[in-house]
Amino acid sequence: MNGPFYKYGMFNEEISLIVAFVIGIGFGFFLERAGFGSGRKLAAQFYFTDMSVLKVMFSAIVTAMLGVFFLSWMGFLDLSLVYVNPTFLLPQIAGGLLLGIGFVIGGYCPGTSAVACSTGRIDAMVYIGGIFAGIFLFGFVFPLFKDFYYSTPMGSITLPQLFNISYGTLVFTVVLMAVGAFVMAEWGEKKMAQKKGAEL
Amino acid sequence: MKWNIQWTLNKRLAATALCLGFLALIAGNPHEGGRYEIDSRELALIVDKEIDHVGALELADWIIQNKADYRLIDLRSEKEFNEYNIPTSENTTLTALETYPILRNEKIVLYSDGGIHSAQAWFLLRAKGYKGVYILRGGLEEWKDQILFPRIAENATKEELAAFERIKEISKFFGGTPQTGSNEAKSDVSIAMPKLEMKTPAKQGTTARKKKKEGC
Amino acid sequence: MSLALDEKTAMTKEEIKAKPYWNPYLSGIGLGLVLLLSYVIMGRGLGASGAFTTTASVVVETIAPDYARNNEFYSEYLTDGTRSPFKDWLVFEVIGVLVGGFISGALAGRIKRTVEKGPRISTKMRFVFAFSGGMLMGIGAKLARGCTSGQALTGGAILNVGSWAFMLMVFAGAYALAYLMRRQWT
Numbered sequence: 001m002n003g004p005f006y007k008y009g010m011f012n013e014e015i016s017l018i019v020a021f022v023i024g025i026g027f028g029f030f031l032e033r034a035g036f037g038s039g040r041k042l043a044a045q046f047y048f049t050d051m052s053v054l055k056v057m058f059s060a061i062v063t064a065m066l067g068v069f070f071l072s073w074m075g076f077l078d079l080s081l082v083y084v085n086p087t088f089l090l091p092q093i094a095g096g097l098l099l100g101i102g103f104v105i106g107g108y109c110p111g112t113s114a115v116a117c118s119t120g121r122i123d124a125m126v127y128i129g130g131i132f133a134g135i136f137l138f139g140f141v142f143p144l145f146k147d148f149y150y151s152t153p154m155g156s157i158t159l160p161q162l163f164n165i166s167y168g169t170l171v172f173t174v175v176l177m178a179v180g181a182f183v184m185a186e187w188g189e190k191k192m193a194q195k196k197g198a199e200l
Numbered sequence: 201m202k203w204n205i206q207w208t209l210n211k212r213l214a215a216t217a218l219c220l221g222f223l224a225l226i227a228g229n230p231h232e233g234g235r236y237e238i239d240s241r242e243l244a245l246i247v248d249k250e251i252d253h254v255g256a257l258e259l260a261d262w263i264i265q266n267k268a269d270y271r272l273i274d275l276r277s278e279k280e281f282n283e284y285n286i287p288t289s290e291n292t293t294l295t296a297l298e299t300y301p302i303l304r305n306e307k308i309v310l311y312s313d314g315g316i317h318s319a320q321a322w323f324l325l326r327a328k329g330y331k332g333v334y335i336l337r338g339g340l341e342e343w344k345d346q347i348l349f350p351r352i353a354e355n356a357t358k359e360e361l362a363a364f365e366r367i368k369e370i371s372k373f374f375g376g377t378p379q380t381g382s383n384e385a386k387s388d389v390s391i392a393m394p395k396l397e398m399k400t401p402a403k404q405g406t407t408a409r410k411k412k413k414e415g416c
Numbered sequence: 417m418s419l420a421l422d423e424k425t426a427m428t429k430e431e432i433k434a435k436p437y438w439n440p441y442l443s444g445i446g447l448g449l450v451l452l453l454s455y456v457i458m459g460r461g462l463g464a465s466g467a468f469t470t471t472a473s474v475v476v477e478t479i480a481p482d483y484a485r486n487n488e489f490y491s492e493y494l495t496d497g498t499r500s501p502f503k504d505w506l507v508f509e510v511i512g513v514l515v516g517g518f519i520s521g522a523l524a525g526r527i528k529r530t531v532e533k534g535p536r537i538s539t540k541m542r543f544v545f546a547f548s549g550g551m552l553m554g555i556g557a558k559l560a561r562g563c564t565s566g567q568a569l570t571g572g573a574i575l576n577v578g579s580w581a582f583m584l585m586v587f588a589g590a591y592a593l594a595y596l597m598r599r600q601w602t
Contacts (some may be wrong), residue, residue: 024512063448100589106549134554
């Protein structure tokens with residue numbers, strides 16, 4: 001048996017939509033479990049009082065990364081068939097900055113806003129209205145900065161290819177970085193709680 | 201107390217992640233496209249029974265129907281390719297095949313002049329884990345005989361004539377010249393190869409072939 | 417409708433009823449396994465903003481069909497009319513996210529009609545910020561070809577270069593502006 005199943009034609013597109021729905025349920029479920037239906041909890045990341053965003057995001061990345069690595073190492077998953085979104089460096093850096101600013105102002109990102117919306121957060125509904133406005137605006141002015149949108153193309157490239165090191169080395173580096181960040185996050189949260197306690 | 205238990209859980213998770221990360225460091229690289237063991241008996245059987253062959257007529261049908269679920273690969277030199285190639289084909293050589301952007305889940309039809317080159321390429325790809333690899337039976341030679349310059353004997357039966365009518369249609373689609381009679385004087389010299397009318401697709405990666413983006 | 421009042425009573429009730437969130441690392445591992453499953457089954461990761469874009473494109477198409485089809489950005493998300501643009505992987509996935517979020521919230525007693533904000537800001541102002549934040553997010557996500565789910569999470573796990581650059585920038589942008597936004601959240 002070989003993955004990705006869909007790309008080996010194990011089921012058709014209709015069924016892939018059902019798969020999408022089920023995977024979406026899992027995605028939404030764990031986002032809500034983590035508390036990401038709450039804009040306050042998400043925003044607390046940027047005030048060092050609750051580092052859940054970092055912890056959840058990096059444990060998810062580490063889990064999936066290790067899973068992908070070992071499954072493909074065992075020959076179960078064909079990594080060359082997993083879609084790698086092509087890199088366009090400059091627009092992605094600019095987009096990331098904008099998105100980060102939007103995150104701290106709006107309190108959500110698109111995925112978490114959906115969860116917040118379905119758990120009754122009215123500000124998340126307003127926020128989603130804002131996303132649509134942003135997309136309309138983007139589409140409207142797209143012809144103007146089309147050149148920038150397609151600038152600095154690097155193709156579908158991964159970090160091991162960029163640095164010319166083995167995939168495993170990079171996996172290990174990311175795990176080290178993540179665990180380091182977790183330790184710092186725990187320590188920082190404790191410090192912030194102490195500080196708050198002292199103020200009160 | 202509860203906090204204490206939680207912390208040990210977190211520590212355990214971190215330790216697991218570090219261990220797995222370290223194993224990854226030792227493991228080095230994931231296997232490109234997974235690990236494949238060549239089952240020589242299975243391959244021999246496939247070769248023997250010609251399951252992996254596509255006939256010229258079948259391929260012609262696919263092209264006429266504009267089927268897009270396969271990729272046709274011409275293994276001849278670029279010069280030969282530019283002189284004539286089967287419509288919709290892409291050109292690459294046996295040596296360049298290794299880096300040519302084809303994916304393991306694609307249906308690939310190979311052809312060369314005869315059958316030898318494509319058979320070699322077939323083994324190469326099968327050994328690398330490509331599953332849907334096919335060979336055009338008889339290569340370009342048979343394509344010429346069956347599609348471009350089909351021939352029918354004068355003393356053909358009614359059934360044979362009826363079947364030939366259909367082949368004529370196909371042949372005309374590809375700009376060929378069907379011939380009647382066993383007259384060998386009308387040799388191939390007098391018939392010109394059809395000019396390349398159908399645009400062959402530019403060399404493109406598989407991402408360009410995708411109809412819909414998979415990104416966000 | 418007195419939202420502010422509603423919310424105050426809701427907050428107190430919520431604190432009594434709602435169950436605590438899961439250990440973030442466990443939630444993260446759960447999320448990672450869902451992502452891994454998506455890779456193994458589909459060969460692609462998760463996403464969110466794409467579904468919003470499809471919806472937006474269809475809205476534009478209904479209002480101004482010719483404009484939408486000629487606009488390079490919208491036309492990418494539309495179809496030739498033989499099939500609905502909503503028959504899309506990401507659209508179904510995001511519907512799943514809504515349902516999954518609701519299931520989890522309902523199980524933990526966290527479904528509350530409320531507004532998320534700090535105590536120092538009015539609900540009206542919060543809405544203004546939510547809307548403008550969403551707008552920046554919409555533009556940013558389209559510019560970066562994905563959002564936190566489609567780029568940072570999905571691309572991060574397969575070590576995509578652009579995704580990692582994007583992810584660092586998200587944190588940089590958010591931390592850079594956090595101080596100015598402190599009245600909204602703390």
